[in-house]
Amino acid sequence: MYTILICDDDRDIVAALKIYLTAEGYRTLEAYNGREALDIISRETVHLALLDIMMPGLDGLAATAALREKNNIPVILLTAKSEDTDKVLGLSIGADDYVTKPFNPMEVIARVRSQLRRYTMLGGMSGIEKKPSVISIDGVEIDDDAKTVTLDGEPVNLTPIEYSILKLLMENAGKVFSSTRIYELVWKDPAWGAENTVAVHIRHIREKLEINPAEPRYLKVVWGQGYKFEKGGKR
Amino acid sequence: MKLTHSLGVKIAAVFLFALLTGMAFFGTSLTIAMLNDGFYPERAEAGPRLQNECVWNSDAAEAKIFPLRYSIPLLTGIEWLCCAALFLFLLCAAGHREGREEAALNTQDKIPLDLYLLAAGFAATFLYWWLANPLVSDMTVRRIEQLILLSAALTVPALIVLAFCMTLATRIKTGTLWRNTVIYRVLRLGWRALCWMGRGIRTLCGNMSLIWQAILIYSAYALVMLLLCRETYYSPMATLFWMGVNMTVLLAVCFVTLQLSRLREGARRLAEGDLSYHVPTEHMFFELKRHGENLNSIGAGMTRAVEERIKSERLKTELITNVSHDIKTPLTSILNYVDLLKKEPAASETASEYIAVLDRQARQLKKLTEDVLEASKAATGNIKVELGRTDAVELLGQCLAEYMERFQTANLTAVMQTPGEPAFILADGRLLWRVFDNLLGNIAKYAQPGTRVYAGVTREGKEVVIALKNISRDALNISEEELMERFVRGDSARTSEGSGLGLSIARSLTELQGGHFGISIDCDLFKAELRFAAVEET
Structure with missing residues (x-):
């Protein structure tokens, strides 16, 4: 059983999250400011921390920075700010993920689960030699021999076309492909007005792969240019 | 088909006019000759006759003419009337062409009018002189053949006059009477040159600094006064005094102009939006100084207003940002607890209906908060x-x-x-x-x-x-x-x-x-x- 630390100055939010996480079978600890959170982490075994950014005393960013000095547990930031700069700052300071308020509890749970899986799996799998046919990026693993895709260890069901698109993007992770290019490479046909087809397929992959398809972590939309598989991004 | 528009009718009319004019001239000269010969009043059949008056080649001819002495003037009169009618008709027809409603210019109408008048006058005079001179010089001999030749010689200038009158009529009809003259063109050229010079002078003055303008204008004024004031011609003392006074005034003018140019510069900078510009008022006097200080306070006032506006804009955006962030935290709780309530099994049907309303409204509030924040940022360019x-x-x-x-x-x-x-x-x-x-x-x-x-x-x-x-x-x-x-x-x-x-x-x-x-x-x-x-x- 994993222990999750919930830290927010708003007690109602902490209580609500506690209900949801307990229902999912996690043990929870509560803190109401950054200092308390650091205290608890130093005393108890905590597997994941949910930290609010705006808190009196020590805020979430400072707490994350302090935490990272000796601990590598996953940290998910809760923030009322939705600006991209705040997200970038949070991630660069050492957080693994973030959720913007007002959040959907289901999304929080999904992110917690994903982070925990990756945290535990990365530790377990670090020594194992990988097959050359396997490409693994940030928890997404594609095995070209078995034609399977797993997300943080859990299998993902993709259609053959979806699989080919994902494979193309993962083999060239970080590179942007336009819809026409993807069509030409996957369908092996000249693309005549096929922009929509590719976009719809990608949308379907995102729905299967991402916790929140509107804010994808892996399969990113580069608006007006194409699509890419994000490499090295924590989200 | 109008008669005035037909070329054939016009040519016929011109021929008829030439013929009738010739005849009328001949009739007139004949009448004059008869008058001189004393055909009227009724003279005696064998009355004395001036010796040198021998218009008629013979007595027999004279006798033939004599009974016609009343019908010839009458016929001449009718001919003149016909000529006048044809003349008027041709004036009306001038400029009109077949198939066109409006009067139009032809080649001769395009010659400048004054040039045309000169040429026509010269041609008429010369032709008449050339044709009639040999006849007129021999005044002593007057024969009926000569009268015929004379009439023919007169017809040529008459035709030229007709042509001139026709082109005049055409020009009046098309409204080009004045415009197509050498005089008009020369005058217009002159006016344009004047305008151009005026513009040049104005540009020159505009580019000159205010102080040079003042010096130039005042010097011109002083020079004119010097020339007008005749006293100074005679007295060197008066000249010196006059020059001294004018130099002092010139200095004062320069000083005031300098201040004015500074004020003008200050106002220009203000108008361009450079609110930080400060008009140097240290060496100014009286009203000018006050005006400069007013300009400076306008600048300061406007700077303050702009700053306040920017500050209030920023405060507004900040307020909206903070408020929406502050709304988001309680909203999170509301959404979460509504979600939890939905999952409670004990709720009655009405209760779950109410919860659905709460859920919908809370989501609406969430959307509204996000939109307000985005709208505020987008409108202020804070993105x-x-x-x-x-x-x-x-x-x-x-x-x-x-x-x-x-x-x-x-x-x-x-x-x-x-x-x-x-x-x-x-x-x-x-x-x-x-x-x-x-x-x-x-x-x-x-x-x-x-x-x-x-x-x-x-x-x-x-x-x-x-x-x-x-x-x-x-x-x-x-x-x-x-x-x-x-x-x-x-x-x-x-x-x-x-x-x-x-x-x-x-x-x-x-x-x-x-x-x-x-x-x-x-x-x-x-x-x-x-x-x-x-x-x-x-």
Whole structure:
């Protein structure tokens, strides 16, 4: 059983999250400011921390920075700010993920689960030699021999076309492909007005792969240019 | 067919005129001769006769003429009348041509009038002189043959006069009487030269500094006064005194002008928006100094006003940002606990109905908070814009794909019309997605189910136009401008979901990227149009 630390100055939010996480079978600890959170982490075994950014005393960013000095547990930031700069700052300071308020509890749970899986799996799998046919990026693993895709260890069901698109993007992770290019490479046909087809397929992959398809972590939309598989991004 | 328009009639008239004029001249000269010969009053059959008067070749001829002494003048009179009538007719006909209603100029009408008059006068005089001179010089001999020749010689100038009068008539009809003269042209040229000189002088003065203008004008004035004042011609003392006075005045004028030019410079800088400029008032006097100080305080006042405005704008944005952040935290609790309540098994049917309302309204509040924040940031330009080469066709396809499911739920069919090749624009794809997110969201909400939604990219000259068209579910009895205002929605009852900020956000975000956003409403057809400058493929 994993222990999750919930830290927010708003007690109602902490209580609500506690209900949801307990229902999912996690043990929870509560803190109401950054200092308390650091205290608890130093005393108890905590597997994941949910930290609010705006808190009196020590805020979430400072707490994350302090935490990272000796601990590598996953940290998910809760923030009322939705600006991209705040997200970038949070991630660069050492957080693994973030959720913007007002959040959907289901999304929080999904992110917690994903982070925990990756945290535990990365530790377990670090020594194992990988097959050359396997490409693994940030928890997404594609095995070209078995034609399977797993997300943080859990299998993902993709259609053959979806699989080919994902494979193309993962083999060239970080590179942007336009819809026409993807069509030409996957369908092996000249693309005549096929922009929509590719976009719809990608949308379907995102729905299967991402916790929140509107804010994808892996399969990113580069608006007006194409699509890419994000490499090295924590989200 | 009017007679005046026919060329044949005119030529005939001219011939007839020439003939009649000749005859009339002849008749007239004959009458004069008869008068001189004393045919009237009735003279005796064999009365004495002047010896040298021998118009008639013989007595027999004279005898033949004599009975006609009354009918010849009468005939002559009629001929003259006919001539006059023909003359008038030709004047009326002048300038008219077959198949044209208006009078038009022909070749002779294009010769400058004064030149024409000169030439015509000279020609008439010369021709008459050349033809009639040999006859007139021999005054002693007067024969009837000579009278005929004389009449013929007179007819030539008469024809020239006719031609002149006709061209005059044509010119009057077409209104080119004055314009087509050498005098008019020369005068106009002169006037233009004068205007040009005036402009030149004015430009020269405009580019000269105020102080030089003052010195020049005052020196000119002093010189004129010196020339007018005759006293100074005689007395060197007076001249010296006069010069001294004028030099003093000139110095004063220079001083005042210097101050004025400083004030002018200050006012110019203020007008250009340089509010920090300070007019140097240290060496100014009286009213000028006061005026300079006023200018300075205008600058200070305006600076203060602008600063306050900027500050209030910033405070407003900050307030909205803070408030929406502060609203988000309690909203999180509300949403979460409503969600938990939904899962409680003990709720009655009414209770779950109420919870559904709470849930819907809380979500609406969430959307509203996000929209207000975004609208405020977009309107104040408080958003980082990263412009890059973006393919409008690709982007539209991506956006439509995102909305595919929502459109299917709303029973809408999206139709994409693209040029079949990339259309590159300079824009921030992320912001542009938010523009289309708002527009497509509106369409999903407000479009009539079962209709098609057209999304098109076209190139219009150097612009790329992205247009979204759909049929509105409700009648849009509202103007385009009103609809783009903040918090205005197509349905005035505000029963549907939505903040009324979507179009306002879309417009602000488009304009932030240097694009142009417009909507148009044609009955139920709603059309949103984005225009961006096209970027050539590299």
